[in-house]
Amino acid sequence: MSIRNAAFQLCKAVWESASRKQIVDLNDKIHNGMVMHFGDQEHAQFLGYLMVNQERHRYAEGPHPFNFPGLEAEQQQLLAAAHSRFTELNTQCVASLLDALPNVSQAINPYSRYDYKTPTEVIKIDLLTDENIASMASSFHAHPQIAIAIETSRILSPGITTEIYHNDVLKMVNELEKEGPLKTPEWLQRVRHSEKLDSPRRTYIRHLAALASIRESLRTLDQLIFQKIFSEKLVVLDDDRIITYGPYTVNTGGMPIIFQNAGYALFLSKHDIILAQLMALTSRPIQLCRVEKLDPEIFHFPPGNPRYIEVKAIDEHLNPYGALIDGL
Amino acid sequence: MSVTRIATDNPKTDQWKLLGQFAYPTNIRNYLKEKSLPEDADTVDFIAGCIRQSEAYFTAAVPAPLDISPLLLYYGATNLLAGISALLSGAKPPIEHHGMYPDKSTINAPRIADFHIGMSGSATGALQNFCTVFSAGCVMSNTGTWSVGEILGSVPDLVQEYENCYRGTLPYVIPVKVTRAEMHGIRFLYERIAMSDLAKFPDPQTAIDLIADLKSAYLTPRYNIPSEFVPLYYKQEGTEIGTHSIFGKKFLQLAHVKNGKLISPSQLIIMLMGLYALGFLSRYYPERWNPFVRTDNTGERLVIEKFLEVCQRYLPNLVLNRVTGSRIQFVYETETMLDLVNPFKDTPE
Numbered sequence: 001m002s003i004r005n006a007a008f009q010l011c012k013a014v015w016e017s018a019s020r021k022q023i024v025d026l027n028d029k030i031h032n033g034m035v036m037h038f039g040d041q042e043h044a045q046f047l048g049y050l051m052v053n054q055e056r057h058r059y060a061e062g063p064h065p066f067n068f069p070g071l072e073a074e075q076q077q078l079l080a081a082a083h084s085r086f087t088e089l090n091t092q093c094v095a096s097l098l099d100a101l102p103n104v105s106q107a108i109n110p111y112s113r114y115d116y117k118t119p120t121e122v123i124k125i126d127l128l129t130d131e132n133i134a135s136m137a138s139s140f141h142a143h144p145q146i147a148i149a150i151e152t153s154r155i156l157s158p159g160i161t162t163e164i165y166h167n168d169v170l171k172m173v174n175e176l177e178k179e180g181p182l183k184t185p186e187w188l189q190r191v192r193h194s195e196k197l198d199s200p201r202r203t204y205i206r207h208l209a210a211l212a213s214i215r216e217s218l219r220t221l222d223q224l225i226f227q228k229i230f231s232e233k234l235v236v237l238d239d240d241r242i243i244t245y246g247p248y249t250v251n252t253g254g255m256p257i258i259f260q261n262a263g264y265a266l267f268l269s270k271h272d273i274i275l276a277q278l279m280a281l282t283s284r285p286i287q288l289c290r291v292e293k294l295d296p297e298i299f300h301f302p303p304g305n306p307r308y309i310e311v312k313a314i315d316e317h318l319n320p321y322g323a324l325i326d327g328l
Numbered sequence: 329m330s331v332t333r334i335a336t337d338n339p340k341t342d343q344w345k346l347l348g349q350f351a352y353p354t355n356i357r358n359y360l361k362e363k364s365l366p367e368d369a370d371t372v373d374f375i376a377g378c379i380r381q382s383e384a385y386f387t388a389a390v391p392a393p394l395d396i397s398p399l400l401l402y403y404g405a406t407n408l409l410a411g412i413s414a415l416l417s418g419a420k421p422p423i424e425h426h427g428m429y430p431d432k433s434t435i436n437a438p439r440i441a442d443f444h445i446g447m448s449g450s451a452t453g454a455l456q457n458f459c460t461v462f463s464a465g466c467v468m469s470n471t472g473t474w475s476v477g478e479i480l481g482s483v484p485d486l487v488q489e490y491e492n493c494y495r496g497t498l499p500y501v502i503p504v505k506v507t508r509a510e511m512h513g514i515r516f517l518y519e520r521i522a523m524s525d526l527a528k529f530p531d532p533q534t535a536i537d538l539i540a541d542l543k544s545a546y547l548t549p550r551y552n553i554p555s556e557f558v559p560l561y562y563k564q565e566g567t568e569i570g571t572h573s574i575f576g577k578k579f580l581q582l583a584h585v586k587n588g589k590l591i592s593p594s595q596l597i598i599m600l601m602g603l604y605a606l607g608f609l610s611r612y613y614p615e616r617w618n619p620f621v622r623t624d625n626t627g628e629r630l631v632i633e634k635f636l637e638v639c640q641r642y643l644p645n646l647v648l649n650r651v652t653g654s655r656i657q658f659v660y661e662t663e664t665m666l667d668l669v670n671p672f673k674d675t676p677e
Contacts, residue, residue, distance in 0.1 A: 239563060239564045240547060240548070244516040245514075256512060258514055295511070302552050303550045303551070304550030304551045306509065306518075306561070308514075
């Protein structure tokens with residue numbers, strides 16, 4: 001089963017879990033609070049809320065202080081438990097890679113950039129059962145970039161530390177994010193056109209790209225599950241909502257769309273996973289995509305008005321970099 | 329539909345020059361051949377005769393008094409539509425009667441607007457035959473009766489006079505403004521309905537729900553209240569709906585609710601229905617028509633006269649649009665320079 005289909009099955013199980021309702025109730029309680037408001041901006045699912053809660057004192061400092069109440073102990077427990085299921089899922093999915101390359105653990109962890117002190121004891125919830133996690137991990141182990149990461153590591157010299165891996169992969173991810181979904185970064189184009197396929201530099205970039213892809217695939221998986229907790233269906237941008245398109249960029253799988261801001265699309269935010277009807281050369285597939293840019297970004301933009309979005313197609317391995325690194 | 333702009337200082341004459349080419353058998357045969365339609369001699373003569381007579385009736389209607397001008401225009405219209413129907417299909421339309429009938433119980437209603445006509449819906453009726461060709465097959469059978477008032481309220485160029493004369497009555501057309509916008513370098517067109525045009529209805533959604541074939545053309549309208557406009561975004565691969573005034577302003581048509589169905593005949597068919605009603609009254613009930621013509625003190629005469637002027641000018645234009653497949657816009661335009669400095673300045677639709 002493809003990773004994407006396995007993810008959809010996992011999402012179905014999450015929808016039917018008892019813990020989901022608990023989390024939704026909690027969400028309703030903290031819905032208009034500052035923890036949720038600032039937490040959402042971190043784009044880190046439950047970790048975002050936990051971090052903001054933990055770092056509340058920082059918001060109270062500075063030229064525009066914000067004092068707000070934190071989460072209750074029970075609420076923190078539930079969120080920490082949910083987050084720990086996510087991290088368990090991520091760890092299981094990349095178990096084979098971590099066996100081969102233990103130093104990449106931070107580099108491929110989608111939450112690595114966040115400084116959060118995990119509680120020592122976490123309650124267990126049925127949001128993602130051990131069985132579900134094992135099933136998902138079994139499909140994820142076939143991620144082609146895992147094999148590429150292991151294979152390319154053999155050619156590289158030893159001694160790449162956890163810190164180097166983390167810094168270089170994060171740098172690549174940040175640069176790709178900064179470039180946006182409609183352009184291939186210049187450095188990537190140069191590597192493709194000027195470097196031999198087996199040159200050390202190109203091999204290292206291919207290696208890092210594989211790790212970045214795995215990281216982003218896990219991030220996509222986590223985000224899909226997170227969205228499923230609160231909404232049964234993904235937002236769909238299709239002929240019933242799309243006003244016009246910009247050109248589809250084959251090299252990146254990215255496309256700008258102008259859509260009518262209405263319905264569930266009103267609540268879209270950056271990094272959300274949606275279904276979008278892309279305008280490829282000869283077809284108009286509805287594809288899983290990630291929101292890379294929104295304008296305006298604020299969600300309470302008046303309904304009915306046009307809104308600009310840049311999306312990037314996500315492939316069957318949940319990889320948003322699939323088109324970008326193809327043939328690297 | 330694409331727009332063809334024709335520079336002229338006399339659109340009434342020039343549109344007949346374009347239509348008049350089909351008064352010549354050679355041109356008719358060439359057209360039929362081009363369209364791979366049969367070139368039956370009788371049909372060719374029928375077409376030529378219809379077009380010539382049509383132009384003659386329209387010309388005669390110009391100086392004619394209101395006593396007889398509706399009838400002349402109705403005969404001109406039926407001839408024109410019959411001839412062009414034959415041209416487009418290569419065969420004489422199977423017409424045996426008007427396809428409409430007067431509701432005699434309404435002949436002596438206080439206002440001309442309250443006179444009703446009914447639709448026979450018969451396959452040999454002129455109206456249904458013309459609907460097939462000029463109104464996307466709009467089915468007029470079992471639609472009950474239509475008042476002259478609702479017919480007048482369905483003509484875009486008459487909206488102002490209609491609303492002034494028949495205060496409190498709602499029109500059956502709503503103007504829209506085609507708007508060009510840009511976001512992040514991506515240009516697109518959409519349309520806007522001014523909320524002030526919807527404000528006359530019980531609520532905006534009532535009017536929007538009546539817009540004929542809205543969903544085939546636009547995304548579901550979403551708007552706030554209060555709001556200045558209701559934006560209408562074109563559907564990808566949607567159809568084009570609506571009609572235009574003489575000067576090219578776009579209007580969306582509100583459907584007429586008839587026996588539980590929503591019916592929206594084209595502007596051309598609406599004009600034909602109006603001309604039938606007025607022609608019938610003037611021809612068969614001079615005791616009703618004559619006093620109206622001589623001594624109307626309500627101002628309704630102005631509306632009727634304007635309606636006839638619009639038909640005189642625009643009915644042939646609408647027929648020409650159907651023949652050419654393009655919206656012909658006659659413009660009074662003098663030659664200007666080619667501006668390469670501001671190539672994207674606002675252009676007419």
